[in-house]
Amino acid sequence: MPRRNALALAVCLAAAFTTLVDQASLNTAVPALRESLGAGPATLQWIIAGYSLAFGLAMVPAGRLGDAHGRKWFFVGGMALFAVAGVVAGTASEAWVVAVARLVQGVGAGIVNPQVYGVIQDLFTGRDRAWALGAYSTVGGIAAVLGPLTGGLALGAFGDDLGWRVVLLMGVPFGLLTVPLAIRCLPAGRPDRAHRTTLDLPGLALLGAVTLCLLLPFVLPGGPGLPVAVWPLAAVAALAALSWWERRYARSGRTPVLMPELVRSRGFSLGTLTAMFQFGASLSANLVLVLHLQENLGWSALDAALPLIPGAIGFAAASSQSWRLVARFGRSAVVGALAGAVTAIGATITVLHTVPESGLSVALMCTQFTAGVCGGLVLSPNQALTLAHAPAGAAGLAGAFLQVSQRISATLAMAAVTGIMVTGQNVTAALTICLAMMTASAACAALDLRTRPTAPQPAAPPVPATEIR
Template sequence: MSLTTAPVPVKAGGARWVVAVCLGAGFTTLLDQSVLNVVVPALRGSLDAGTASLQWILAGYSLTFGLALVPAGRLGDMYGRRLLFVGGLALFAVGAIAAATARHGWVVAAARLVQGFGAGVVNPQIIGLFQDLFRGRDRARALGAYAFVGGVAGMLGPLLGGLVLQVAGPGLGWRLVLLANLPFALVTIPLALRILPARRPEGRTTDLDPGGLLLLAGTTLAALLPLAGTAGGWWWLPVAVAGAGGFVAWERRWTARGRTAILLPSLTGNRGYVLGVLIAMCYFGATLALNLVLSLYLQDGLHYPPLAAAAIALPSAVGFTVASAFAAGLRRRGTTIALGVAVASIAAALAAVELLPEPQVVWALAASQLVTGAAGGFVNAPNQALTLHHAPPGANGLSAALLQLSQRLAASVSIAAVSGIFLAAPGHATALAHGATLCLGLATLALVFAALDTPFRAIE
């Protein structure tokens, strides 16, 4: 088993162009994620989508995103990243077209699964390239730029979606919104073919671990099916538990045979990496679920038009974007403080929902969004840099994929759970309170994991 590697060959001065192309792809996929919450009520009304279809539309993207990450990250480590990057982005674009032209809710759900898979192929190549090209603070800056672009996409997406829905109407508007990322993909694909390094990195002699990939995919799917209203319900959970046990046993056997397992001992045995993954998992799930439940509350509960709902959610994206610009190089103690602020902010919003009348609740939620978004800007990129600092040579794509997989699993679970909670609750205020409580619990777990890691780690 060997994970030694030489740096990816890039022309002089080309690293900046590689970063620019990667940020373009990141913007494309993150814009799609941020814009969906705004169009959900219009889409549901236009296609008469039921609860199960809606949950699959919301959570399916993150599901297939997560399932694609690990094999795509491993293949990028083995054979180079350019073709995977371009192929994933092309698949993402095809899924966007299929979703926007669908006439049934299940078709939109299927198209979102395709989009998620494409995005899951692209994203480990982005972070893997940052890992390949940069070290130390330069890597932190590249990840910070990626987080900044994500903040910009998060800021523009809801506003763009709300504006299009207001101008074009709900019937046509949601279709146009789902096509909003297509121009960015069409521009980024030819640039990637021209700029990204094509050669296979020298010195990499790892293997794919097909048995581990299949067991991981099956376990993940079985764990998420109950939350998406699938036939069989909670009986899938014993299947997930059995699959997890089989996956761990397989990985131990694969490693004992001298092969390169997905669960690399150098990653899973590293305290800093594991805690960083747990932080990312809990906080990512909390923030995505919070944004969704707020959008549903404003549009379904208070009957706000999409543009007004987007404006109230805007402070979160603004705070995240501004904070991300100053977060590069932040150490674990700083991210722990930021998580503490986020937990306090979500708790304050939950108290406002319980204690204040509706007009004042909206202002309190907007203020909480600003604080929570800014705190997230000081958590996201620094946590990625601190966690991926422990990636062994030759496993940059895999380590990034496992990190993102944890986020996407949390996103799928929390989005499916919070949408189910909201649609089943007796009133919109109760639905918001229950959803926010779930998000508060996840953010608190992230804070606990960060506190456990604080004395032990910093970027060298």
Template sequence: MPEKERFDAAGRRVLLVCVAGGFTTLIDQSVLNTSIPALRGTLHAQPAHLQWIVAGYSLAFGLALIPGGRLGDVKGRKWFFVIGLALFTLVSLVSATATDPTVLIAARLLQGAGAGLVNSQMIGTLQDVFDGQLRARALGMYAVTGSLAFALGPPIGGLVLAAAGPELGWRITFLLNVPFGLATLALAVRHLPRPRPAARHADLDLLGLLLVGALTLALMLPFVRPPGLAGRLAFAAAVLALLGALIGWQRRYARTGGHPLIHPALTRSAPYALGTAIAMAQFGFSLAASLVLTMFLQDGLGLSPMGAALVSLPSALAMATASGLAWRVVQRLGRRTVTVGMTGSALAMLLSGIVAQWAPAVVLPWLLALLQLLGGASVGLMGSTNQAYVLRHAPAEAAGVSGAILQMAQRIAAAVAVSALSGVYLRETAGGGGHRSAYLTAGLVCAAVAGLAVLASVFAGRVSGRDRTPEKPDETVTVSPGRTSVR
């Protein structure tokens, strides 16, 4: 076995800045989920407001990734990192002091754009600074940081709300971003490498960005503001038209020598496309299910924010533990690790809805906590594993943008899933269906999407097997905290 490479002092400082920036921007949304019921009461927010407050962040985050990465290639990454983090930190103050839901929606969109700009620079910086094994380990640490931020958010939010009360507590959850953001800004200015532009001219595919944004809005709006039958048909037609326009434009843009938003080589790689679809299903509906669970526990069962956070805590612990053991499972199961994890996630979502409908109230929080344990372990097992396999199958000519495309797809999925699932839940409770039946419906929707992802994972494994040739021997994907490598 080759000797394990070690980061030098300069590399450790760069890695510290990137991990700190990732944690600060990625924990924001998971902390906010716990605060949604308190925020709704203080601002008198309507269901549509809540959906945009949560989903708008993911939407703006995803749409900022690709142009942010391209700008970093052209002008250098350091100052775009600083600008994005400064915007995120400043707007956190606006969010914390908002007195109107529309102001908070606008602030969340700006926060998401700043976070997307930051994270696109981090991916590029890690690829610029590190090579080989060190690059794989650095990207693995970044992936695990995102998982831990997602898992630790609800307990942190619950503690803040328990200590400060609902009206002040949700504002403090936004203020938490400020000291972390300022500290990371100071580290970034001092330790990030000087700008080293790698491209001669900008090629942002602005029309591609506009088409992707319009397509995402056409997917989201029917869930935020449900239309009648004629409206649904109109939105469906708009989605098909925009999708056709996007595909046609991407092909034309590539033929003219430009660099399209979605590289044609990525769409031609079936394992990459299927793995990205699996990641979208897992990330989008995990985030949406966490939000709906929080609303159900606080509004439906009357638990305090701290009580709701304790129900979610087993998911965080299981996710961290499973992430640490995933590499051992990969050694035994290989690509099937993703299928096993996605199957566990589907079962956890399905059983959560069933027990919420029929279990006695006195034992229901305990049963949901147990199922959170299963769900968290499943996500920890397959999250970074699937990422490693997706990037393994990215064509060489698109290696530089494959990670950004994957993140963008996940964030758009999160925006659509949060809008859809929270809309389903809020409409059913407003219509007199009751919190239990609404949560059952949400659980069935999540389980159905996860089930489709399981089928996609099985098919991806078969396609990956057909892709292997004698000239390209099988590769081993290793995933562990701080290590994601392909050999």
């Protein structure tokens, strides 16, 4: 591997660590933040879920701009925005300021992420590309291990009132360090195929409207106002308008947000649905567990974080070797791992109801380790198999399209389970939502077993896992 490429990869891995460790540590700080700022349920839902919403919506235009005009300065700008917003969030005195800052951080992370995918696709080919993407997965696993642990340690060392601020500020030094490294190490040239870029802002706005209409029933306070049923109906109307507009936009010769070649591909569509349900279920299950252990059982932030660590270790270990399974078994390996993930969530529900508190931590470590291993065997292989259906010349856009569905799923699922936990503290109902989503993911993967790949399947570690455990 050329030294220049190795340095560029190191910068991409640093960006992955920065964004992932930030979100991985936040869950443990949610109860302290809520108590310190007096955040209501709706504001807390925006703090938790708004990041994913902004992340997803920013990825599509950022991926398209990076494909057309080069990735370096979008990467630098996104990391700088992420770091500045982290300072605002960590020093805020009002809960709504934290919510807004997290939205801005999500935009920054959403700008950076497709550039990372695109840089790796541009600089590496064959086994080197697959190895680079596997390294990205491993860094995500390391961040997932360190995030809950450092979050718990920060709250233990600084107390609840200051600890949550330290947690929100932890990503800032890494972000500030990554910016000058990116300026120095990332390639500056833009692709020869660059041309006038069309962002399809109306399509992006309609996609955001669909997501927002689905999100509002979970985050709006109760009381007088529009009936809840109005919002799903509005989402259907916005979806119909989006479908009409995207067909019209494509007929004009421009590239819509919902790229026709991707939407029409059975393999890409089913793979995206698989990733969408799995990602939302995994993030939400971890959030539910942390909130239950701290809010319902009164555990400290560190004690609540400890059961998640085996899951993160299992995830990192499994993702680094998942390419072996996918090379041998293909999509069948993904289906089997998802069946294991469904079993792990079911086992977690059983453990919470049957195991006494004295042995609960150890029992949860076992279920979370199983969930982590299964997650590691799903994310990278599924993303690699799915992106094999992407057309040439749209690497950044295809990766963004795949991940925007994951982020929308995470936004809705995390808002739903947060509302359940904050208002009703019903851990079984919240985890049942996660179980249903994971089952849907397994079903989509099973349906994809008959889809023929449009490109050779990878024989080395595939696309990085971006799950935050």
